[in-house]
Amino acid sequence: MATPFRVERSHVVDAPPSAVFPLLVDLHRWTVWSPWEDTDPQLKRTYGGSDAGVGATYAWSGNRKAGSGSMVVQGVTADERVEVGVSFLKPFPADNVTVFTLTPTGGGGTTVRWEMTGESSGFGAVMARLGAMDKLVGKDFEKGLRRLGAAAGTTSGPTPG
Secondary structure, three states: OOEEEEEEEEEEEEOOHHHHHHHHHOHHHHHHOOOOOOOOOOOEEEEEOOOOOOOOEEEEEOOOOOOEEEEEEEEEEOOOEEEEEEEEEEOOOEEEEEEEEEEEOOOOOEEEEEEEEEEEOOHHHHHHHOOHHHHHHHHHHHHHHHHHHHHHOEEEEEEEO
16 A cells, blocks of 8 residues: 655755756756765766756666666746656656745745655555655755755755655
């Protein structure tokens, strides 16, 4: 039986949504901020579809820790929201949805919310019921949001979802 899970983190970036959005909607630019970039220095990347926006695709294949899978940008609202479908092949198969939401702050910055939802089965379902997905992926989200903030401007720090 599949168990639903949700992992979410937020981070305030001292840059407007217009500076953050291009780093999310263009999968080529994820290499600048993705928390998994240093997982495998020999990671193989393949891009396809649109250059950026809906239909843009990215596939990766790497060492045991990096695993393999693919992503596709499924929905975009300029400077507000990017939805990405993520399919993992290794180390375990899974299909998840990742959504980035950009909300302007009063001081010219942006609150970036990174959320991933999906369903886990087998051992993953046990992990999801124990809240382990948040513990496993949450730290990566925090690292990625800090890097995203550095790439777009300066940051004030991640907050738990």
